[in-house]
Amino acid sequence: MDLNIQTLTAKFNTPLHLESGRILESYKTRYETYGTLNEDKSNVIVICHALSGSHHAAGRYQDEAKPGWWDNFIGPGKTIDTEKYFVICSNNLGSCFGSTSPMSIEPRTNKAYRFKFPVLTISDVVKAQMQLYKHLGIEHVKAVIGGSMGGMQALCYSIEYPTFADTYIAMATTAYTRPWAIALNKIAIEAIRHDPAFKNGMYEKGDLIAESLPGLAIGRMAGLIAYVGPNSMNNKFGRNYAHTDGLYELFGRFEVERYLEYNAYNFPKIFDPLSYLYICKTMNIFDASRGSDKLPDSLANVQRKLHLISFSDDVLFFPEEMEEIRDIMIELGKEDLVTYKKIESEHGHDSFLVEVDKFSDHVKAILKEIE
């Protein structure tokens, strides 16, 4: 059976009131769907993407080298079975793959927002997605699933829209971003803002930027280091040397350096630096206790099952951070509404993307429960 991939854009002219007090008078959401919406619109699963991800979660466009970021998880006969479910993944508000972002045109001025773009919270990002479901006539979904920043969204859904889904699955994430993750993002923020090519945010879209933006590349490098982690690096790279070239041969090149260079310097070709800054901020200020001051008060809102999945060698969002959520749920007497599974992983934070086999059966069982 076909994945039935559809990539669409929804435009909204009703204002979006943001947590900051600011208002987006109009905005758009780029999104992708897989499978077929059934007649009573009751077979929907929502997928939430991470920092550098996009709405393109599965399938492969014509001539595309790599498929969507969770293609090993979503598709006909796969864990999230598109023969059964209608899957929706939105590009997060603020991201640079078609939804409204800092480089979008501000209607009032007819110029790009740039630094005038409002700071967004995870709640804002989720709120915009809720408008999309409303627009599509979808009032209820089977599940909300996400990892990392997508897991923050899943958690946010479970607290702020506690009966919207039958079940919520949050992976490799946290209830509030710790200083460690904020510090790693700080490298990106500082590297981007000091990059002359960034021009204090006044850069022009286009080739120049796409080819030479070391600030964003260095920021990405800090991210990659946290996503891969020490164990996985030992296994993948050890102390092997890569081929060297040119002036910096002096500094040799270990395999791990080559990996970082390759992935970091390609990143500005696909990602926008202002979006990166704004999304870092969104992640940094994420705190599920906001609005109710204390995390237990927030988690008291949870009404459907919240499934937490951590990865043993995740050094961005440590397993302890998800265990805290589980523990609070138990203290609240909500042990029936929470499950926690720590996957013995080998790929650090990235495990939620690459070690799907290790949690696939677990997720299948969760989905079986709500069939």
Add this chain to the structure above:
Amino acid sequence: MDLNIQTLTAKFNTPLHLESGRILESYKTRYETYGTLNEDKSNVIVICHALSGSHHAAGRYQDEAKPGWWDNFIGPGKTIDTEKYFVICSNNLGSCFGSTSPMSIEPRTNKAYRFKFPVLTISDVVKAQMQLYKHLGIEHVKAVIGGSMGGMQALCYSIEYPTFADTYIAMATTAYTRPWAIALNKIAIEAIRHDPAFKNGMYEKGDLIAESLPGLAIGRMAGLIAYVGPNSMNNKFGRNYAHTDGLYELFGRFEVERYLEYNAYNFPKIFDPLSYLYICKTMNIFDASRGSDKLPDSLANVQRKLHLISFSDDVLFFPEEMEEIRDIMIELGKEDLVTYKKIESEHGHDSFLVEVDKFSDHVKAILKEIE
């Protein structure tokens, strides 16, 4: 009693043959001593410093705000008691505090070496120090002690000069730098080399550089993150906000961000970017098994006690890395020549600098043994 601090420079005109095959025809070593050398020169303790450290390990110069980096450890009546011992700490070759470094004048050309400076190994750094002791008429020392890159040196001494000291103490270090630490250094290397003010290494010493070198600052930031680590950051900063100012107020400022900014942006005022690149390289290529191919073959050279001290929450050089050394020593039947202690620390990698109280008694006992 007085610390009897002396800051000196020794110049050497005998060539130093480096592991790379290159030769430094002449070089100098800046060093500091504390206490008094006894008549038979038998009361010496060698201290080795870390990446950004210097020969100024203890005491306070006139008008100096902060004392030497291990002042809480070295001094009259302190753990390393200068009433008893004559303590020597050299500025590492390649570092920028007075020893020969990339910004030193190359005699042949009468210009600064810059990128023509040879890549140094830890063995080279130690070899230069050995020339200093020879110059001072010191043939044997009581102990060699160091943490982090200083620990690499202590380890190197114990393997390459196995009867030079009565005892060797290596803290918060590793027998070979793992890809994780190499990756963190990579941020510094890339940030420095893309910094326009670095001018591909052709910058001029002086105010301009000292005031505006974001590349080195960002590199330092990556270091600081690894030195402090997640646990210590949680305790020190939590999610507290700092005061914000100016354009980047938009991106708020958490306390942890303020800490990183303050320390990172002050760093280029005291440290040289070419030295930083070269020292990163020296650390990256450190492998105690070099020369004998396998770590057990290297450790087979050890003839005096090697004391290993790790810190439980060190996320730069993990305790497991020191445990590997201990395990190999035991496999070699050298269990009498190795001790290992893991300190339950709260300050990450920095614990070897700031939690001296937690290992002071242990080190005192080690020194008692060799009195």
